[in-house]
Amino acid sequence: MKRTRKDTRSKNEEKPKEEEIGFINNRILFLVPLLFTTILFWPFSIAHIPVILRRPSFIPGFATTYTISFLFFFLILWANDWLNRKYKWEEQFLKRSILQFFIGIVTPILFAIVCSKSYFDLLGLNITMLYSRHILPLVILFTVGANIIFCLVYQTKLFKKMGNIAQTAQDQQWQEQQNYTRFFMVPNGNSQEKIPIEDIAYAYKDGPNTILKTHDGQSKILWHSIEELQPQLDPTLFNKISRAYIISCTAVKSIEKTENRGLLLTLSPKTTNRVKVGREKANQVMNWLRRQTAHTQWPPS
Numbered sequence: 001m002k003r004t005r006k007d008t009r010s011k012n013e014e015k016p017k018e019e020e021i022g023f024i025n026n027r028i029l030f031l032v033p034l035l036f037t038t039i040l041f042w043p044f045s046i047a048h049i050p051v052i053l054r055r056p057s058f059i060p061g062f063a064t065t066y067t068i069s070f071l072f073f074f075l076i077l078w079a080n081d082w083l084n085r086k087y088k089w090e091e092q093f094l095k096r097s098i099l100q101f102f103i104g105i106v107t108p109i110l111f112a113i114v115c116s117k118s119y120f121d122l123l124g125l126n127i128t129m130l131y132s133r134h135i136l137p138l139v140i141l142f143t144v145g146a147n148i149i150f151c152l153v154y155q156t157k158l159f160k161k162m163g164n165i166a167q168t169a170q171d172q173q174w175q176e177q178q179n180y181t182r183f184f185m186v187p188n189g190n191s192q193e194k195i196p197i198e199d200i201a202y203a204y205k206d207g208p209n210t211i212l213k214t215h216d217g218q219s220k221i222l223w224h225s226i227e228e229l230q231p232q233l234d235p236t237l238f239n240k241i242s243r244a245y246i247i248s249c250t251a252v253k254s255i256e257k258t259e260n261r262g263l264l265l266t267l268s269p270k271t272t273n274r275v276k277v278g279r280e281k282a283n284q285v286m287n288w289l290r291r292q293t294a295h296t297q298w299p300p301s
Contacts, residue, residue, distance in 0.1 A: 029077070033069035036142060040065060040135060068115045075111055076143060079104045080150040089151075090158065104147045112139050181232040186212065186220040195220060197237070201251035202267055203229055205244040215250070217269045239288050241265070241277045249292040 041062060083103060087096040116135070184200075185192045199214045205226050212220040222229065230240045240246045247267060254266040256274075263277035263285060277285050 029074065030070070033066055033073050036069045036073070037062060037066040039138070040069075064119055068112065068119065071115070072108055072112045072139075073146070075108045076104065076146050077150075079107060080147065080154075084154055089154065100147065100151070104150075105143050108143050109139060180234040184212065184222060184224075186222055188220075193220070197233070200238075200248060201269060202245060202247040204246075204271075213251075213269055215269070236292060239285060241275065241281060241285050245275050247275070249289060252289060255286075255289075 041058075080100075083096065083099055087099055089096050113136070181197065183194050183196045186195055187193075195212060195214065199216075201213045201215045203210055203212050203222065203226065205211075210222045210224055210226055210229060212222050214220070224232075226240070226244065226246060229246060230238075233246065238246050238248055247265070251267045251269075252265055253268045256264040256266075258264060258276075258279075261279040261282060263282045264274045265277060266274055
């Protein structure tokens, strides 16, 4: 059966992404040890490169050093990845700092020394002649530098994650706000008038009618009951404080506590009497006002 171009294209699109180990992908995992090995074998003079390449021991020595460097670098990577999953910086800073030093730095260095000593012993060489003087400082510098880079990458990802969470919360809040009514249509003679939500100070029940009170003092009859009105309003801006009143946070001018732990609210525009809030709703109304207004001195002493 012939394969069509569409089948080939779909298979290419379904090709899995390159797997990542910890912070870096497989290419870097192999390239960094190669670079580290090249630095170790680099001669003091470029003119010596052909001489070194012609030595019979060059290929076995380079391959062995690369293998040790690969395992050494992989151990650093694995240690940081394991620590990031078990001991997060933002949750256990002191404990993570101690473990970062011993597991992320000391352990890989000891591993490199043990492997290198075994290799030197196999060749019949004294490790202190070359390793301690030239290679060990480079191993320590590389280990500390790699740990610093991995920690910085972790912090960068953490800040990015926190920013994404905050942005998601804002987007969710914005989406919820879009589901609420932005305006009401109220009768005005033989026509209808549009009243934006921002213009509404409060709504109250007056007999069989619901009255909208705007910030400029106008009263408008609304074809909705208080119960029908509440779900249409953003709860961050409006609060149903009683069976008869839904108020905007910007309409509250003052608050007074009552003896039965309720509240008396003075609204603007003024009402005939101050609006009562029962004690079962008092705490909820106070918390809502504190979140939505800058009047941190409430409740007044």
